[in-house]
Amino acid sequence: MIKLTKRQDEILEIVKRNGPITGKEIAEKLSVSRAALRPDLAILTMSGNLDARPRVGYFFNEKLGVKQQAERYIHQKVADFKAHPIVVEKSTSVYDAIVQLFLEDVGTLYAVDSEGHLAGVVSRKDLLRAAIGNRNLQELPVSVIMTRMPNIITIEPEATLFDAAKKMINYHVDSLPVVKEVDEQENTYLLVGRITKTTITRAYLEIMEEKSD
Ligand code: ADP
Numbered sequence: 001m002i003k004l005t006k007r008q009d010e011i012l013e014i015v016k017r018n019g020p021i022t023g024k025e026i027a028e029k030l031s032v033s034r035a036a037l038r039p040d041l042a043i044l045t046m047s048g049n050l051d052a053r054p055r056v057g058y059f060f061n062e063k064l065g066v067k068q069q070a071e072r073y074i075h076q077k078v079a080d081f082k083a084h085p086i087v088v089e090k091s092t093s094v095y096d097a098i099v100q101l102f103l104e105d106v107g108t109l110y111a112v113d114s115e116g117h118l119a120g121v122v123s124r125k126d127l128l129r130a131a132i133g134n135r136n137l138q139e140l141p142v143s144v145i146m147t148r149m150p151n152i153i154t155i156e157p158e159a160t161l162f163d164a165a166k167k168m169i170n171y172h173v174d175s176l177p178v179v180k181e182v183d184e185q186e187n188t189y190l191l192v193g194r195i196t197k198t199t200i201t202r203a204y205l206e207i208m209e210e211k212s213d
Contacts, residue, residue, distance in 0.1 A: 076203055076207070110194070120152070155179070155195060156179065168200070
């Protein structure tokens, strides 16, 4: 993506304020020749910043440029997109956890200890694995099958969606618990939300469909 020159920024401003406006009129406002402006106008239309209509002139493209949209997307905070975490006590049975997974229509449950701190992650595959190997799912607590601290990959509310996306891909997990640290040494975290691959996809759609002001 091209970084706009000062002249191109000026053109954008003029079109934003006066559009639709002809090339000739823009040239007059900038006190340059129409020919001198042609390369800039070509760049601005090709990059999608401006639209041109024959006999009407140039007007500002309401939609953000792809690069600008991507930048907006990258800087979004986890705090603004996180979903509600679905939580079970770590003593909950695998059977009840499976029921919960269906009732809440999620792919991952978070297990907490008696103090409400994050203790484990229970994913679909963890539950399937347990279901294949065990007869008595009602007696088996999720604490036996969950991925537990300190192996849980977490994210903080102040991190960006970009950070979250990178972590999910790098660690091959579908979701991240959003946490606030209570005690680093003890590995105790308070669970405040969850970020999933769906969250990331939804944010992407929202931003791509958003219009600039
Ligand atoms: P699925 O089981 O549906 O494929 P995941 O890919 O998220 O879901 O889970 C794969 C494995 O990674 C499971 O054993 C799960 O417990 C573990 N896991 C899931 N999320 C995390 C996380 N944030 N941190 C650490 N381990 C995780």
